[in-house]
Amino acid sequence: MDLTFVYLALILVLAIYLGFELISKVPATLHTPLMSGANAISGITIVGALLASGGSETTTLATWLGAAAVVLATINVVGGYLVTDRMLGMFRSRTEKTDE
């Protein structure tokens, strides 16, 4: 183990702190889109899935695991962002409503 771990741990702590700060200010009205938007972000694991499925010239078990992960993570990312957008499109203020 070298200093890399220390850097990664530092990043972890800062990101968790930032997450707490950002989310505690979100009003209850937006909790569902917040949750599905955050859920789409957790699909970031797609980056790892891409590296696993495209990482070798020969098809190995790792390729299969990665490929399955790409399918699942893509569903999570694409579906998550689109459904959040669809929901947020419904939230309108009174002025926006009367403009229609």
Place this chain on the structure above:
Amino acid sequence: MLNLVAINAAYIVAAGLFIFGLKMLGHPESARRGNFLSAVGMLIAIVVTLLSEGILTWYWIAVCAVIGSVIGASAARLVAMTSMPEMVAVFNGFGGAASLLVAWAALFDSYGLFVAITVTLSVIIGGVTFAGSVIAWGKLSEVMTSRAIVFNGQRIVNTLLLLALLACAVMFCLEPSAQSPYLYGVIGLALILGIFVVIPIGGADMPVVISLLNSYSGLAACAAGFAINNIILIVAGSLVGAAGIILTNIMCKAMNRSLGNVLFSGFGAVKTAMKVEGEVKPISAGDAYLILEAANSVTFVPGYGMAVAQAQHVVCELGELLEAHGAEVSYAIHPVAGRMPGHMNVLLAEANVSYDQLVEMDDINPRLPSIDVAVVIGANDVVNPSARDDEGSPIYGMPIINVDDAKTVFVLKRSMASGFAGVDNPLFMGPNTRMLFGDAKASISEIISEFKP
């Protein structure tokens, strides 16, 4: 081919976009742009990864990404807003499962003890998230019973499962290999544990479970990030992990229960509450119309029953008619109303209620004494005065919307059954309460027809 510095620089940009995106999700006006920024961040992360030296073949990636995109996009387009909770549950589960697979695949490279430990963590969290989410989906979509499933010795079984899981995890870390039988043991036990953790949780506690699973899906990605030494997974994963924990905490507070209490105790077992006695005063839709027509201020208090009856559109229509009659209309929403955080808000937004009419519990309570009519639609425990007045009640201490303070309360209800917690509700016998029995959608439609001569 991009080098490592360029890739990590792009990852930092992506992380920044996630952070700004989440910040902008905090206000209805900027939320949609925030979600878009966050999606751009994701796109950047994906594109630079595809251009990195680590990618040697594109074939499987292209095939799988197309399959995933088609499934994800059609699910997102087709899902009904009432089904959002189970949709989010399923997506959480897929995220968890993907992280599990990514960590597993990392074992095919060379690695040391540290990676073995992070792989184990990722597999455990990912497995619990996946199996737990599948059960949560089953309960929410009523494929299986949404009641709490409890049996004798449940805690002992769960403890044994956890111990076996830890034992397998330690054995695997001592001699890590992708083909280790202990790895299969860890995966299997994590899945079983995920099932057992969620089955004893009843329908009304689902907001807590979904928030927690959301948090886990982030933490699983974060652990996978440590396993493959990737910064963007760690940052994005921990942001989501933190977001989920905050929501979980808000949900628990809104029920005045600790997380441990929600997860480990079958609810409603204690039955020492006061027996509620009194007379229920029913009202007809016609009489309800006369009172509503004369009211200057009306508050609707929706609960899960509104979603079940699909009554949100008629509720909004009635709200607009009342406004046209000069009444001030608001919608008071308890934090745990529905099956996921913010569930009612989304349904009402879909029915075209503007977000400045959606009022949180703490803001409506001081205003209720001056409100003429409070209309309770399919909500029960969140408006039960026992939570405030009766120390023996299982829900004592839970913050509620004090509808009994309003001058008149209408309760729309199918029949006189008690709420999820199995607690009697003295509100129904209150001196200013009138019960409007029947299907919520039909009852409201009847009132609306009175407005239209």
